Amino acid sequence: MGEPILEFYGLxxxxxxVVAVDRLDFVVDRDTVTSVIGPNGAGxxxxxxxxxxxxxxxxGRIVFKNRDINACKQHVIASxxxxxxxxxVQIFSEMTVIENVMVGRHLRSKTGLILSCxxxxxxxxxEKKIREDARHWLRFVGLDASADILAGSLPLGNQRMLExxxxxxxxxxxxxxxxxASGLNTRxxxxxxxxxxNIRALGVTVVLVEHDMELVMGISDHVAVLNFGMxxxxxxxxxxxxxxxxxxxYLGE
Amino acid sequence: xxGKDYIGFSVFVIFMLALPHxxxxxxxxxxxxxTAFNCMACxxxxxxxxxxxxxxxxHGAFVAIGAYAAGILTTHLGWSPWLxxxxxxxxxxxxxxxxxxxxxxxxxxxxxxxxxxxxxxxxIVSVAAIDITNGPAGIIDxxxxxxxxxxxxxxxxxxxxxxIIFAVGLFFAINLVKSRVGRGLRAIHGSEDAASAVGVNIxxxxxxxxxxxxxxxxxxxxxxxxxxxxxxxGPFDIMYSVLLVTMVAVGGLHSLWGAVAGGILLSLLPxxxxxxADTFAGVGIAYKPxxxxxxxxxxLLFIMLFMPxxxxxxxxxxxxxxxxxxxxxxxRRYPSG
Ligand SMILES: Nc1ncnc2c1ncn2[C@@H]1O[C@H](COP(=O)(O)OP(=O)(O)OP(=O)(O)O)[C@@H](O)[C@H]1O
Ligand SMILES: [Mg+2]
Numbered sequence: 001m002g003e004p005i006l007e008f009y010g011l012x013x014x015x016x017x018v019v020a021v022d023r024l025d026f027v028v029d030r031d032t033v034t035s036v037i038g039p040n041g042a043g044x045x046x047x048x049x050x051x052x053x054x055x056x057x058x059x060g061r062i063v064f065k066n067r068d069i070n071a072c073k074q075h076v077i078a079s080x081x082x083x084x085x086x087x088x089v090q091i092f093s094e095m096t097v098i099e100n101v102m103v104g105r106h107l108r109s110k111t112g113l114i115l116s117c118x119x120x121x122x123x124x125x126x127e128k129k130i131r132e133d134a135r136h137w138l139r140f141v142g143l144d145a146s147a148d149i150l151a152g153s154l155p156l157g158n159q160r161m162l163e164x165x166x167x168x169x170x171x172x173x174x175x176x177x178x179x180x181a182s183g184l185n186t187r188x189x190x191x192x193x194x195x196x197x198n199i200r201a202l203g204v205t206v207v208l209v210e211h212d213m214e215l216v217m218g219i220s221d222h223v224a225v226l227n228f229g230m231x232x233x234x235x236x237x238x239x240x241x242x243x244x245x246x247x248x249x250y251l252g253e
Numbered sequence: 254x255x256g257k258d259y260i261g262f263s264v265f266v267i268f269m270l271a272l273p274h275x276x277x278x279x280x281x282x283x284x285x286x287x288t289a290f291n292c293m294a295c296x297x298x299x300x301x302x303x304x305x306x307x308x309x310x311x312h313g314a315f316v317a318i319g320a321y322a323a324g325i326l327t328t329h330l331g332w333s334p335w336l337x338x339x340x341x342x343x344x345x346x347x348x349x350x351x352x353x354x355x356x357x358x359x360x361x362x363x364x365x366x367x368x369x370x371x372x373x374x375x376x377i378v379s380v381a382a383i384d385i386t387n388g389p390a391g392i393i394d395x396x397x398x399x400x401x402x403x404x405x406x407x408x409x410x411x412x413x414x415x416x417i418i419f420a421v422g423l424f425f426a427i428n429l430v431k432s433r434v435g436r437g438l439r440a441i442h443g444s445e446d447a448a449s450a451v452g453v454n455i456x457x458x459x460x461x462x463x464x465x466x467x468x469x470x471x472x473x474x475x476x477x478x479x480x481x482x483x484x485x486x487g488p489f490d491i492m493y494s495v496l497l498v499t500m501v502a503v504g505g506l507h508s509l510w511g512a513v514a515g516g517i518l519l520s521l522l523p524x525x526x527x528x529x530a531d532t533f534a535g536v537g538i539a540y541k542p543x544x545x546x547x548x549x550x551x552x553l554l555f556i557m558l559f560m561p562x563x564x565x566x567x568x569x570x571x572x573x574x575x576x577x578x579x580x581x582x583x584x585r586r587y588p589s590g
Contacts, residue, residue, distance in 0.1 A: 052450060090450075092443030095436070102433075104439040107452035109433055113461050114430035117425035120259065130433065137367035163447075170451050 002029035005174055005205050006051070009146050011060035013046050013229075020046040022229040024060065028174075028207055028222075033200050035208045035216045039224035039249065044209040045087055046229075048176050064174065079107050081158040081173035085163045085180060087209075093152025094144040097143060100151045100162055101134035104169025109131070137165040141195060164195065174205045181212045193219055219243065225249065258427050260443075263511065266420045273409055282408040284524055286480055289415040290316075292516035295500045296419075296426050297469025299512030301503055304430060304438040305462040307357065308365040311372030315345050315467045317379060319474025324392040324484045325385060328360070334398040338425045338475040345471035346464050352584035353463040358456050364463065372494050379486040391485025398479040405479075415476055423471060426509050429465075438462065440505075492546075499553050505563025514565055 004027045011024040021043040028034045038046050049055040051062055053074040062069050069077060092100050109130050122128040129188060138144040141161040151162060160180055167175055177196070181189045193215050200206055210216050216223065217237040225233040225240060227249040233240060240246055275280060298312050298337050298466035322341030326332040332340070352371055356363040379386045386392065398414075405411050429435050440448040441455050449455055478484050496519065504515025523545055533539070 054446070073454075074449035075452045075454045078450060084450050086446065086450075090444040090447035092440050092447065094443055095439055099436060099439075103436050103453065104451045105446065106433065106437055110432045113429070113434050113465065116434045117429045117465075121430045121431045124432075127433070165448075166451060 002032065004028065004031040005065060006143055006207070007061075008047075008061040009061040009063070011047070011050065011062065012053065012058045013043070013050060014058045020229050021050070021057075024229075024231055026224055026231060026234070028205065030205055031200070031203060032221040033196060033206045033208060033219050034222045034224065035210060035220040036222035036224050036226060037210065037213075037216055041193055042226040043229040044226060045178055047226075048084055048178055048207075048209065051077070051176065053084060065216050078170060078172075081171075083167040083170045083172035083174075084176040084178065085160070085167055085178055087178040087182070089156065089159045089163055091151045091154075091159050091162055091166075093150065095151055096148050097154065097162055098131065098134050098138060098147040099150050101166050101169050102130050103131050104137070134169060137169045140168065140198070141165040142191075152174045157184050157191075160184065160192070161195070164199075168199065168202075168204070172204060174207065175199060176207045176209075178209045179211065180208070181210055181215055258431070258509075262420075262424060262427060265423075265513075266416075269416045269420070270413065273412060277409075279408045281524075282412050284521065286412055286415055287477075288520035289412075289419045290477050290480075291497070291500060291520045292513055293415075293419050293422055293473035294497050295478070295504075295512040295516035296423055296469045296509060297466035298384030298497055299431065299501045299504075299506070300426055300462050300469075301466040302498070303506035303508065303512070304435065306442055306457045307459055307463065307493070308362060308498065309368040309463070309466065310365050310498065311368030311370075311375075311491075311494050312367070312466070312470050312497050313489050313491070314372040314375035315349070315470035316477070316493070317375050317489035318345050318348065319471030319476075320478040320484045321379065321386060321392075321474075322471070322488070323475040323478035324395045327396050328392055328394060329385075332389070334396060334475075334479055338398075338472065338479075341471045341475050342424055342468050345467040349464040349467035350460070353460045357459040357463065368494075369491070372491055374536035376486060376490055379489065386486070389485060389487075390485075391483055395478050395482045395484065396484065398476075411480055415480070418472070418476065423513065430509065434458065435460075452559065456478050463484065476557065479519055496549070499549060503552060503556050503564055505565035505567075508563070508565050511563045515563070518564070519552075522548070522552075 002180050006028040008024045008026045011021055012019070013021040024047070036047065038044055046055065050057045051150065053076065057070060064080060064082060069080065092103065109126050111124060111126050135144060135147065138147055141164055143158060143161055143165060146158065151159070154162060164177070164180065181192050184192060189212060196206055196219055208216065208220065220237055223235065223237055223240045224231055225246050232249060233243045233246050272285070273282065278286070294312060294316055298309065301307055301309055310488065319338070319341040323334065323337045324339035324342055326340055327334055352367050353364065356367040397404055399405065400414060405414050411575055437448065437453045437458055440453055441458065445455060500515040500519045501512045502515070505511025505517060526545060526548060556563060562570065
């Protein structure tokens with residue numbers, strides 16, 4: 001057993017009458033790729049929303065690196081080293097590709113309002129550093145050729161890559177990817193798989209929510225299966241593929 | 254790409270400083286001095302509306318705070334004009350903090366309501382607190398401001414003074430929107446969720462920008478007081494706040510240049526209308542200044558309906574359409590391959 005980075009204890013989320021996540025006890029180990037799978041509406045995105053401070057849990061605890069993060073705001077969570085992408089891509093479409101990633105450097109730079117006003121950007125060394133770092137992450141995902149075009153004009157596959165570059169620019173310890181391969185073609189999905197491997201090689205723990213089973217089974221160290229908000233199985237990809245409960249959950253829906 | 258705004262800025266500043274060579278009439282210089290006051294407040298308001306996505310319906314009240322701080326502290330307490338202006342700015346910062354912190358923590362347009370309420374309070378106080386503000390009679394004999402011991406006592410001197418201060422304000426605003434903070438603000442505009450997920454503290458930025466916009470307004474108000482040497486509650490009513498919002502919206506919310514253009518245009522409009530009135534009078538139609546409000550309202554309505562990006566955005570869309578059309582024609586003439 002590795003060292004835990006993210007732990008859930010009795011996590012529960014209700015929306016009015018709907019219980020989206022129920023009695024979730026689960027541990028994500030450091031330096032792994034852990035996948036969360038389950039049918040539509042199983043509660044996968046809701047878990048991400050609770051971890052990143054977008055939604056408060058109804059009850060239960062979320063622990064990151066031995067610290068309770070239940071009550072933290074989104075930007076505080078990001079500063080602790082957790083970053084995410086979104087199921088429906090969220091990029092800053094009116095900004096250029098490189099500017100998108102530069103926003104990702106926000107936490108790693110500090111020029112405040114007053115200094116920003118007084119000196120033009122060209123006169124501040126930090127600005128140059130931000131740009132260079134952003135370029136590094138664009139290169140990492142293979143988007144440096146598109147650095148200066150508007151992010152909104154990128155094809156979907158590249159927008160997903162850009163979202164990941166922006167998240168990586170925050171230098172997270174834990175990266176949550178919500179269906180990064182949805183809407184991608186086979187070639188792009190393979191590239192996404194390679195990218196996730198490269199991210200793990202950086203020492204970033206990845207939690208992946210994904211419907212593409214080939215991708216999930218190919219890349220994960222550990223897989224958790226969710227159905228109607230509850231954890232119904234967990235284990236290695238091989239164990240999960242043979243689990244009868246999982247097979248019924250998927251075939252039965 | 255990066256330098257475009259700075260080139261525009263230099264051209265604009267040189268043009269404004271050269272303008273008195275063609276316009277030496279004191280009346281028109283005065284109109285242009287007032288234009289600078291409005292533009293100053295507009296630039297701050299544009300940062301708030303176009304970049305932080307919030308509306309202040311009481312910005313005129315911050316202008317009033319700056320003006321009254323200047324008027325009261327120099328006449329009642331004999332402070333130097335510069336010091337009084339500084340105090341006005343501090344007061345604006347403090348008030349913006351008090352209004353901004355509770356209302357900007359919530360999602361939605363609470364700030365608009367809070368500032369509207371604040372503006373009516375300021376107006377009532379300026380009318381009723383006769384001991385301090387001298388009520389409707391106003392404060393007279395506000396001293397002129399001096400620059401390095403050099404009295405700014407003519408229209409032409411004041412013209413250069415305010416436009417240089419405005420240029421500094423505009424320069425700061427341009428720097429800001431290009432900076433880390435400005436990127437954070439544009440990111441919030443693009444997607445609040447994504448911005449906060451990468452660590453942008455949305456509430457804090459909105460509060461900071463609101464405070465900054467209040468500072469621009471207060472400086473504008475103090476400069477106004479030192480120019481006219483007399484203040485009363487009249488110019489700072491709710492209509493003035495609405496006018497400022499109109500100026501920014503007319504020019505185009507998301508561009509500082511739009512705010513400057515809107516500020517200039519609507520400041521000069523009464524002059525243009527009165528010229529037009531003279532012409533109309535010649536053909537027997539009486540145009541009264543009372544109609545100005547209708548004209549302003551009509552302009553705002555027209556822009557909002559037909560040019561939601563504002564004049565500046567509308568013109569640049571038009572420009573790029575023309576450019577594309579030309580490119581297409583050129584492309585047809587020289588087929589590729
Ligand atoms: N903000 C919300 N308000 C109300 N109900 C919600 C909200 N978010 C999610 N739900 C409900 O919670 C349940 C779980 O939704 P969630 O988005 O977490 O599912 P998911 O596993 O991510 O599904 P998918 O694979 O379709 O993305 C669903 O029934 C959904 O309708
Ligand atoms: Mg989902």
